[in-house]
Structure formats: structure tokens, C-alpha cells
Amino acid sequence: MIGASGAVGSRLMRRLGEQGHRVSGMHRSEDDAVPIRDAGADPVRGDLVEDSVEDLAGLMKGHDAVVFSAGGAGAGGDAVDAVDRDGAKKAVDAASAAGVRRFALVSVFMDAWRGDESPGEGFERYMAAKRAADVHLAASNLDYLTVRPGTLVDDAGTGFVNAGSSVGYEEIPRDDVAAFIAAALFSPGLNRVAIEVTGGSEPTEDAVAALQARPYA
Ligand SMILES: NC(=O)c1ccc[n+]([C@@H]2O[C@H](COP(=O)([O-])OP(=O)(O)OC[C@H]3O[C@@H](n4cnc5c(N)ncnc54)[C@H](OP(=O)(O)O)[C@@H]3O)[C@@H](O)[C@H]2O)c1
Incomplete structure (x- = not known):
């Protein structure tokens, strides 16, 4: 898990642990090792900016999947x-070099904050960075799942989402993003796809099962 100390990453790490997966949580600050361990994961020191592709590949070796939820x-x-751009690209290259086939990328919903409420130039730079990472991942040889959540909120998770290749824009609690990725990460059929996910009315497990049945719907 890259971004293990983050709001989505920490939630997801805990959920994957509860599902019985052994999770490594990448962190920069030594202090962050404690909550990662408390969540049942193995802390590993790493930095997307300071570390080389080879360094990151060394941390990834032997894992079944990499989840990128850093920002x-x-x-x-x-x-x-x-x-979000160069670090994500490095992580993709590192996963390829380490022989880790599965890669889940927390990207962004391209319709977020459009219109009158657009937060401006910095935000466009952020969107461009996310898009560059998406493109790099899609051009890789990895078995990827790009997840494009609507604007993240800290409300309690609902257990319900709306997910598909194209869905209407809504916010989504971080808990529900974590639950969606936990359900979708090892789902056969959700391979080399980008999925938009927002708050919605379909139970998360059902939404993932429906996507598996029709991954391009
Ligand atoms: N905000 C939104 O509405 C929104 C919407 C859609 C998607 N997203 C995306 O969702 C993802 C997760 O969001 P979030 O709210 O969970 O973010 P967050 O709480 O800010 O967490 C970001 C994580 O990235 C890590 N990080 C930052 N720089 C790093 C580096 N150089 N090397 C390694 N790790 C580094 C942070 O570690 P440290 O603790 O060491 O800084 C932290 O664990 C992000 O990719 C974000 O772009 C956000």
C-alpha cells in the first residue's frame, strides 16, 4: 500500500487486513509505522520522490498487488x-520491474470541481498530473484497476456506491472508496479497466459483482 498513512490508504489497509490479506504499508515518517502496525500491516519505509524505481521495486518484490493511494x-x-504524476509513474515502473502484476491506482473523477466552483489553476495541474499517471499505467503491461472516485468526504461510509465506466458525478466518503477497492482489488474480470465510483445506492459488493459480470458496462 503506497499512501498507507493517508485517509483512504489507512482505511483500505485495515479492510484488506480484515479480509485476511497480509499488507505492507509504505510510509515516510517513522511515526507512521505505529498506526500501520496497529492496523495489522507491516510498515516499510519508502518515498516516491527520494527513492528510485529500483528502490521501490525492491520494496514491492514478492507482493501480489500494489495499491497507489498517495497524493x-x-x-x-x-x-x-x-x-501524483512522477511518483505514480515510478511506482508503475517499479511494479513491472518487481514482477507484481496487479496495480490499483486511486485516480480522480475527471468531472470533479468543474464549472463555477472550479478551484483554479492549481487544481488543473493536479488533474493533469492524475491524467498523466493514468495514461502511464494504461500503457504499462500491468493488470491494472484505475479507480476514479468523486470528491472525497470524511462522512461515515454508507456501504453503497455507484460504479461503472461512466457514472454521474457525486461525492463519496473515503470509507466507501476503501470498501470498493477492497472488494475489487482481486476481482477476476476487473482487469485493465478504469472505473468511476461515487456515492450511490447499490451495495458495494453487488456493484463489484455486477462490474465483474460486465466489466466494460
Ligand atoms: N480529495 C479528493 O476529493 C480526491 C478525489 C479523488 C481522488 N483523490 C485521490 O485519492 C488519493 C487518496 O487521497 P487521501 O485523501 O487519502 O490523501 P491523503 O490523506 O492526503 O494521503 C496521501 C498519502 O500520500 C502519501 N505521500 C505523500 N507524498 C509521498 C511521497 N513522496 N512518498 C510516499 N508517500 C507519499 C502521504 O504520506 P505522508 O503521510 O508521509 O505525507 C499519505 O499517506 C490521492 O491520490 C488523491 O489524489 C482525492
């Missing part, structure tokens, strides 16, 4: 380019 938006424009 630099909180730290501003340069961090967005360094983490």
Missing part, C-alpha cells in the same frame, strides 16, 4: 507533480 495535493503544485 501530494496537500503540499501544493510541485508536490503534485512529484507524487
